[in-house]
Amino acid sequence: MTLVVDLQLIRGAFALEAAFTAGRGLTALFGRSGSGKTTVIDLVAGLVRPDHGIITLGDETLLDTGRLIAIPAHRRRIATVFQQPRLLPHLTVRQNLGYGRWFAKARPETTGLTEDGIVDLLGIGHLLSRSPAGLSGGEGQRVAIGRALLSRPRLLLMDEPLAALDEARKAEILSCIERLRDAAGIPILYVSHAVAEVARLAATVVVLEAGRVAAMGPTDAILRRADLVPVHDAEAGALLDMVVEAHDEELGLTRLTGRIGRLAVPRLSQDVGAEVRIRVPARDVLVALRAPVGLSARNLICGRLLGVSPAGEASMLAEIDCNGVLLAARLTRASVRDLGLEPGQPVFAIIKSVAFDPQGVGTGRLAAVEI
């Protein structure tokens, strides 16, 4: 089931002109606040009408202003998880979950999950008889996700579901969304302005900037691009798929192995053998021409310099091919000149082991990208 979107909308000074495709797995709609992400969600959900546009889901046209087709929100079979849980306050948690299911009775199953499976996946079994007013933000959001899944949607929209939560709750919901992405067989369109979330969850990224699609592609390729990422409150970086090889309890380290070789990172909670996805920010990668000695950094990887491109006033971004895996390193213009870096040159990439952000560790591999 693929979502194809081509929308134009003008509201005052804001103009949206966005065309993109979202296929299997989780697609992140990534951009600063005010870039039109939430508007796109409202348009796809059917809560707002565009001036012009086409939306198709699978082989069904949900909206075509040219042909005067506009399926209303309640018949789109697209569920939405909003920034706030939006649970119905006069119903219990169980009744809220039942609300999603009640209207979907006649619809075919889409997620491949049973009701008990959804309740277990989200860990909300103990909340069923509670009232939404008594739930914490994280609990409310998990119930909202369950309610959305029980409405048997063909597509799940998530509009910054972590926005209203503190860090601890964010981690709790992130792992829920991760399990859900792997367990439910429906595409997810996920709005975010946080690099860590996108890096951890998404297979594909659509970068939205001032109402326009600035870039679209596989997550690792997009996040390595300095021209796209620095504007979003964080750094460019590489995404690596690794497997947990061993834990060193004494030193508090976890050894990961992958195509790039071996890496040591601070102790992870995942079991040995688990597949993890880690983000290596470009600012935490150093480049050396010869293997350095007497260095405190734990991870030394040899590779070949692919190219250097400008990234901002004084810095440049070097792309390094390490056994087929791409790393990005942020260097000053001065060091690029002093080192005399040339494409094709063999180099060493040094990653500080402390550079790994536990929040940015995701489980599961980068899903196959269809676009």
Added chain:
Amino acid sequence: MATAVTAWLGLMPDEVTAIWLSIKVASVATLASLGPGLGIAYLLARKRFPGRALLDGLVYLPLILPPVVTGYLLLLAFGRRGPIGSVLAEFGIVLSFRWTGAALACAIMGFPLMVRAMRLSIEAVDRRLEQAAATLGARPLAVFLTVTLPLSLPGILAGAVLAFAKAMGEFGATITFVSNIPGETQTLPSAIYTLTQVPGGEAGALRLTLISVVIALAAVLASEILARRLAHRIAGDR
């Protein structure tokens, strides 16, 4: 029990009739205007359509017009020769000088109060909840019945109580439209008015005034208790 109370208060049969008639008229007026009131309140709160300002003005008109004017307009329209009254008479429905006419007058006079309370409470319902319900597959009618209506119920109840209280006290429009016929259209206010116009009627007027106060207080208290229970249910602290 009713007879014991009337005996204890020393109520005259005419006064008892006026009390029951007032309760009947006010109840019918309130119940009959619930549906249209809710519909118009919803339209005004949630929809944008041509003629909305006109509808808004029309609903509030009885609040601004002198009651006697409203009553006279009703008489002109619903009187036996009036444009609406003559049509209704064909079907054997006569409103002028009947208790049903008193109910119509009370309903119209209470309508602005009812619609205003209902409209405010519907406007206070978070539209984002209604949107969430729609994305879960609820049709607009289902959204109204399962989200908007339950969440605005305290305000709807308050509107109904206001309309009931207004109907219990309505005088000007009622007496102009349906006159002051004992046993048919003589409601509590009309009866009190009549008693104050005859020598020796003060005691009766005072008795009926007390009854009016008690009924009004009981209605407000009952609605307050109900609204509080509903609000608790909505807030979820049971």
